[in-house]
Amino acid sequence: MKILRLSFFNLRKNKREAAAILFLTLISSFLLGTFFSSVANIPKVFDKCFEETGCADSALRINADKYRDDFYGILADDFGIGDIRRGSMLYATGVQITRDDKTYTMNLNFVTESTERKFESFVKCSSLSESEIEKLEHPIWLTEYFMLNDGYEPGDTFTIVAGGRDYPFEIAGFYKCGLFADAGYGRKCVLSDRDYLLLSAVYGEEEVLVFNGGERFDYSEYTEKCREATSENMSQICRYWSKKDQMDNETGFIMTLIYLSVFFSSVNIAAVIFLIGHKITKDIEDQMQQIGVLEALGYTSKEISLSYACEYVLSGGAGSLTGAAAAVFFAPVMNGICTYFISRRYDCPPSLLRIIAAALTVAVLTAAFAVMRSSKIRKIPPVSAFRKGIxxxxxxxxxxxxxxxxxxxxxxxxxxxIFTDLSSNIGMGSCMILAGTAILFCASTYSFFADSSAIFAIVGAEVSDESVTLMNGVDARAFREDLLTMPEVRKVNLTAAFSGDITVKDSEEPGGAFVYDDYNETEFIHTKYGRFAKYDNEIMITLRRSVTEHRSVGDRIVIECDGGEKSYIITGIVPSTVNNRMDLYFTTQGFIRAFPNVRPNSADIYLNKGCGRKDFEKKLTALYGVNAKDTAYSAGSGGTLEERIKAAADEKMAVLISQYGVTDVDYAVKIGDSVIRGNSSSFVIKEMSSPAVELSSSLEQISSVTKAFCLGAVIFVSIIVAVILSIISxxxxxxxxxxxxxxxxxxxxxxxxxxxxxxxxxxxxxISAAAALLLTTYLNKCFWFAVFGVMIPDDLPVMISTAAAMVIFCLLVSYxxxxxxxxxxxxELMTE
Amino acid sequence: MIPVLRTEKLCKSFSNGGTQQHVIKNLDLEIMEGDFTVIMGASGSGKSTLLYALSGMDRPTLGKIYFGGTEIQDCSNDQLAVFRRGNCGFVFQSIYLLDNQTVLDNVLTGAYAVQKNSPALIKKVKDTLARLGLDEQMQKKYPNQLSGGEAQRVGIARAVINDPKILFADEPTGSLNSATSKEVLDVFTQVHENGQSIVMVTHDIKTALRGTRTIYLRDGSIVGEHRMPPYGSDDIKERRSALTAFLDEMGW
Structure with a gap:
């Protein structure tokens, strides 16, 4: 009781400091509690969803035109997998979706309802009645993502744009989805059979084998067996997707944010520990005479030191408990945040045990440190205390x-x-280094995400204004020359659009291929180390491949191709954030060495400033006839008989060209005495898209969330710094x-x-700002590589000005x- | 003679539990240049309160204070601080040296409040300290390495270093033994002989003997004044009996 009384006396005397420690421990306990609870709950959301939907945990996606029953057989026979469900699915990358005059892009998959029921149990949710749904002309069922994140509602129009044409669907409702629910591999949409058939003319089809593979299934072994059985290069026609991949893809970003919260929590705990250490040391110094009096009154030094410790155990304990309570009450908000980020309904109750464990960790840390610091009193004899110590x-x-x-x-x-209180300054400096690193890191991240061109620079792919894939047989170089005569066009780079992955010898990671004549002409591909590939025996690899496979500039890399193996010298390392960050960068001649049949068939078009992309697309369509994919879906119904026949013929030709690889078509239709003739010479453009729009749109969410997080974190850390400095001052x-x-x-x-x-x-x-600056440059490298496999350039002007602002902020707060x-x-002082 | 400091109807009250306590009442006073004014009175008569009001350490409740031609009673705290640094020096009973600074630094801290850093200033500080019996070795010491008398000499050096118009001293020998007190009082006499105006509060006759003018306060008002020639220029016994007689008359 005596101890508690002394502690309460001290608490009343130091209300401000007690409030600061309570606040800081509250925040630490809250952040840690939320982290521990979320980390445990997020995987449960997936388990629950897979359980509810009955979705299997693995899927193989194979190009429909390359599919063979052997693939199914090997899975069933060689791997002993029983419940294999097979269905067809359309795979559409960079699909433009318009809503309220805004366009964004997304990867989508399309299946029919019967296929969906094979894959999973199709758990639907709609506010429309059965009869209302039946009346819909083009019904579409979307994953929960569109409802939770984009705010779509049943009955809304969901408009897909392909080749400049709108394809409006009506949302029948939403459904829970196991696999194929993420942005990377595409969100699965369920269509009517008729609409599926129509879109199958526009988008490529895949045969999907869905099964519960678990640990029995080894994808490398499977592809090897398939290759032996069918001679197909599986890496180019097949992709494997699992529940784990799905979870990693969907939770990657929120987990990064959660781990960052732990970092901020650590900054906070460091601040608490420093504040307690500083306060106890100073209290002991200041109250030396009172300590002497207490000792003279018969209090033991153990009791006195415990009274000091108890003061912080009380304030720290109260803060930790309040933080834990806040974490519990915050759970619904956290559920909302998780729902937003993982795009699945996240309604887990908070993990009380974990939240309490987090609060206890903070409280115990605080108490242990307080006890350690206050034990100093035991070393001071009463006489020394009376004399105010030494x-x-x-x-x-x-x-x-x-x-x-x-x-x-x-x-x-x-x-x-400063020198009269050097130890405090060192402690404060250490604390500020941590806080400064957090602030500079956030500032640098914010600045990076605020500038889309900086993001484009680390994508590792060309982000041209327009990308046009040409029909087979079209002379790409002549097409390029034509484009260059247009006033809107600044530059055109030719590339070979190559679907499928390239297999690298002695590597488990295949990669996509980038092919350019001259990389000096590219604007978004940069080497971090080395130089661009120039000759046919040179290649560049991504930074991730370089680090994970220990390959450097000057090393050789062997590519497996149809004709065997081709060896290349690595000349450069490219930061990349796309395609699993394992792509390969060939020169055109170098690529032809490995794949002799491939020729440049795609043009990256860069427009002059001020030129409208949409107007340019219209101009291209007008000049080069029609987009084959577009035509395949747009049988005309108006005009004269001859016009209608020509339109129908165009549609047939487009299907042949876009889906069956036909290069030239001639037709003649005899009606009575007259003959209507035509050919496919008007089809030049196979596909048209805008990488800049696609990338901007896919980065929009991640960019705005990251910026908001960084801003919040800067404010949060600044508050901590302000609290510490104000207490010290x-x-x-x-x-x-x-x-x-x-x-x-x-x-x-x-x-x-x-x-x-x-x-x-x-x-x-x-000193702290300078140290934080150095640490941030290092942290930037480690963090971005660990998360995205790239190293973002340090924005030194932003970092230096933030560091300077931090110093000024500290001075201002102290002042x-x-x-x-x-x-x-x-x-009063003089007359005391 | 020109008054350096003049008050008109000076009042100072304190609020004590809702009751107003009038410590200084309508006090008119003039301090002449070169005077060594000693303020005496019983405990609670308002001696220190008057000293702090005169020196701009505190603001009066009513009345006016003219320092030279400037009224100071309405100045803000910072204006008073600026006023003090240019016009006043202080010597305290508790000495109040900065513990973490050496003797030299203590005096320099006071000097730099007014004067710019220069070799001449450093020399002046060192010379002043030496004149007060604090040699170079002593100047490197910290306050807790000094005796009470030495510490108070440092306090005086710090107070006079900016050549203040008036040196205020609040019972400067109050915490010293008699031998040390004499040392310190000799310093005050020495400083006064150099033309320094001094206003000192004391309740010690030996200290009051050093002054040229003694005013006696009772209940916040001046009730008597006694003038004396400069210390050392007359017979000390006669000086003492005259002052004692004045104080007896005042009810001391």
């Missing part, structure tokens, strides 16, 4: 002597002040009331003294917090 007896070296004053007396006195004023009073009597103004207090933190702030100096009355 600290007030200063026999050390006179640092910054005033007779060697150079400029400002305020600065000099501030510097002298106010404490300094309280402790040095006598000295400050003397200075005031000498004619120093409150402003002078406030400046001196503020300037005392200047060296710690400057304002030292405002208590104004309340010091010299008369």
């Amino acid at each position: 600290k007030s007896h200063h026999f050390g070296k006179n640092v910054f002597p005033l007779d060697r004053l150079k400029k400002s007396i305020n600065l000099r006195l501030a510097l002298k002040g 106010a404490g300094a004023v309280k402790r040095q009331r006598r000295d400050l009073g003397i200075m005031k009597s000498m004619g120093y103004t409150s402003k002078d003294l406030m400046i001196q207090i503020a300037l005392r933190i200047l060296p710690a702030a400057v 304002i917090s030292a405002g208590r100096i104004k309340k010091i009355s010299v008369t």
Whole structure:
């Protein structure tokens, strides 16, 4: 009781500091609790969803035109997998979706209802009645994502744009989806059989084998067996997808944010520990005489030290418990956040056990540190305490002597002040290094995401204004020359659009291929190390492949191709964020060495500033006839008989060209005496898209969330820094009331003294900012590589100006917090 | 003679639990240049309160204070601080040296509040300290390495270093033994001989003997004044009996 009474007395006396520690422990406990709870719950959401939908955990997606029953047989026979469900699915990349005059792009998959029922149990949710749904002309069932994230409702129009044409669907409702529900591999949409048939002319079809593979299934072994049985290069026609991939894809971003929250929580805990250490040390120094009196009154030093520790156990404990309670009450909000990020309804109750464990961790850490620090009292005998300890007896070296004053007396006195309290300054500096690193990291990340061109620079792929894939047989180089004569066109680069993956010898990771004549002409592909590939025996690889496979510039890499193997010298390492970050960069001639049948068949078009992309698309369509994919879906119904026949013939030709690889078609239709003739020469463009729009749209969400997170984190850490500094400044004023009073009597103004207090933190702030700057450049490298496999360039101007702003902020907070100096009355002090 | 400091109807009250306590009442006073004014009175008579009001450490409740030609009673705290640094020096009973600074730095801290750093200033500080019996070795010491008398000499050096118009002292020997007190008082006499105006509060006759003018306060009003020639220029016994007689008359 005696101890508690002393603690309560101290708490009442130091309300401000107690409130600060309560606040900081509350935040730490809240962040850690939320983290522990979410980390446990997120996988449960997937388990629950897969259980509810009856979805299997693995899928093989094979190009429909290459599918063979052997693939099914090997799965069933060689791997002993029983419940294999087979269905067809359309795979559409970069599908443009318009809504309220805004366009965004997305990867989508399309299946019929009967296929969906093979894959999973099709758990639907719709506010429309059965009869209303039946009346819909083009019904579409979307995954929960569209309802949870995009706010679509049943009955809304869902408009897909292909080749400049709108294809409006009516949303019948939403359904829970196991596999194929993420942005990367595409979100699965369920269509009517008729609409599926129509879209099958526009998008490529895959045969999908869905099964519960678990640990029995080894994809490498499977592809090897398939290759032996069918001689097909499986890496080019087949993709494997599992529940784990699905979960990693969907939770990657939120998990990154959650782990970052742990980092901020650590900053917070460091702040709490520093504050407690600082406060106890200073309390002991200041209250030395009272300690002596208490000891004289018969209190043991153990009791006194416990009373100090208890003060912080009480405030820290209260903060931890409140933080835990906040984490529980915040659970519905966290559910909303998780729902938004993983695009599945996340309605898990908070994990109370984990939240309590987090709160206990914070409380125990706080208590342990408080006990450790307060045990110092035991080393002070009563006589020493009465004499105010030995600290007030200063026999050390006179640092910054005033007779060697150079400029400002305020600065000099501030510097002298630092050395009277060096350990606190070191502690504060360490704390500020952590906080500064967090702030600079967030500032640099914010700046990176604020500039879309900076993001484009690390994509590792060309982000041209327009990308046009040409029909087979079209002379790409002639097409390029034609384009270059247009006033809107700034540049055209030819490339070979190559679907499928390239297999690298001695590597388990295949990769996509980028093919350009001259990489110096590209605008978004940059090498981090080495140089661009120039000759046919040279290649560039991604940074991720370089690090994970320990390949460097100058090493050789062997590509497996139809004709065997081809060896290349690595000339450059390219940062990349696309296609699993394992792509390969060939010269056109180099690629032809491995794949002799491939020729440039696609043009990356860069427009002049101020030229409208949509207008340019219309112009291209007008000049080069029609988009084959577009035509395949647009049988005309108006006009004369001859016009209608020509339109129908165009549609047939388009289907033949876009889906069956036909290069030239001639037709003649005899009606009575007249013959209507035509050919496929008007089809030049097979497909047209805008990589810039697609990338911007896919980055929009991640970019805005990251920016919001960074801004929030900067504010959060700044508050922590402000709390620490204000406590330190106010404490300094309280402790040095006598000295400050003397200075005031000498004619120093409150402003002078406030400046001196503020300037005392200047060296710690400057050194911490510099250290934080260095640490951030390192953290930037590690974090971005770990998360995205790239190293983002350090935005030094932003980082340096943020560091400078941080120093100014620290000075300002200290200056304002030292405002208590104004309340010091010299008369009162002198007449005490 | 020109008054350096003048008050008109000076009042100072404190609020004590809702009751107004009038410590200084309608006090008119002039401090002449070169005077060594000693303020005496019983405990609670308002001596220190008057000293702090005169020196701009505290603001009066009513009345006016003219320092030279400037009214200071309405100045803000910072304006008073600026005023003090240019015009006043202070010596306190509790000495109030900055513990973390050496003797030299303590005096320099006071000096830099007014004067710019220069070799001449450093020399002046060192010379002043030496004149007060604090040699170079002593100047490197910290306050807790000094005796009470030495510490108070540092306090005086700090107070006079900016050549203040008036040196205020609040019972400067109050915490010193008699031998040390004499040392300190000799310093005050020495400073006064150099033309420094001094206003000192004391309740010690030996200290009051050093002054040229003694005013006696009772209940916040001046009730008597006694003038003396400069210390050392007359017979000390006669000086003492005259002052004692004045104080007896005042009810001391």
